[in-house]
Amino acid sequence: xxxxxxxxxxxxxxxxxxxxxxxxxxxxxxxxxxxxxxxxxxxxxxxxxxxxxxxxxxxxxxxxxxxxxxxxxxxxxxxxxxxxxxxxxxxxxxxxxxxxxxxxxxxxxxxxxxxxxxxxxxxxxxxxxxxxxxxxxxxxxxxxxxxxxxxxxxxxxxxxxxxxxxxxxxxx
Numbered sequence: 001x002x003x004x005x006x007x008x009x010x011x012x013x014x015x016x017x018x019x020x021x022x023x024x025x026x027x028x029x030x031x032x033x034x035x036x037x038x039x040x041x042x043x044x045x046x047x048x049x050x051x052x053x054x055x056x057x058x059x060x061x062x063x064x065x066x067x068x069x070x071x072x073x074x075x076x077x078x079x080x081x082x083x084x085x086x087x088x089x090x091x092x093x094x095x096x097x098x099x100x101x102x103x104x105x106x107x108x109x110x111x112x113x114x115x116x117x118x119x120x121x122x123x124x125x126x127x128x129x130x131x132x133x134x135x136x137x138x139x140x141x142x143x144x145x146x147x148x149x150x151x152x153x154x155x156x157x158x159x160x161x162x163x164x165x166x167x168x169x170x171x172x
Contacts, residue, residue, distance in 0.1 A: 003172070010171070011164040018160015025149045025156075027103030032142040034067040035104070035112060036135055043131045046124045053087065053119055054079060071098045088116035111137055 038060055045051040045059075057079060060072035075094035079087070092113040099109045111134055118130045 006171075007168050010167050011161070014160050014164030014167060015157075016160070018157045018163070021156035021160070022149075022153045024103065025145065025153055028105055028108075029142065029145045029149060031067050031103040032108060032138055032145055034065045034102075035108065036138050036142065037065070038063070038068050038072070039115070039131050039135045039138070042119075043128045043135070046131075047128055050124060067102045071095060071102055074098055087119070091116035091119070105141075108138065108141055111141075 042056050045056050057072050057075050060068055061076040063069045071094055078090040078094055095109050095112050115134045
C-alpha cells in the first residue's frame, strides 16, 4: 500500500513539474501579448489625444488585463512617491519587480526598460516611432514564444510524466 502511495505521489509530482513548465510558456505568451497591447494603447493615446504619460500609466493600472494592471499599478505607486527618481528609473524598476509574477522573460524586460529612455522626452511622433520599434521586437519575441509553446509545450508535459515513470521503475 505504501509503495502504491509513493508511486502515485512520485508520478503526480513529476507530472506537475512538466505541466508547470508548459504553464510558464503560456504565461510568457500572455505577458507578451499584454505588453504589446499596452504599448499600442500608449502609442494611440500619444498620437490622437496627446495624453500625458502619468495619465496613461494610471489608465493602464486600471486595465482589465491582470498582467497590465499589476505592472502599471506598481509603476503608478512608484510615481506617486516623491523621492526624486526619474520616470525611466521607476518604469524600469516596476518591470524588474513584476517580471517573474507577470511571466516576462529577461529579454522582454530589458526591451521594455529601454523603452523608458524615450518616453516623455521627445515629441509625440518620435515617441510613437520608438514605441513601434519596441512593439515590433516584442511581436518577434511573441512569435518565438508561440513556436516554443507549440514545439516544447507537450514535450515538457510528456517528459514530466516519463520522468515520473522512470523514477518509479528505478526505485522499485
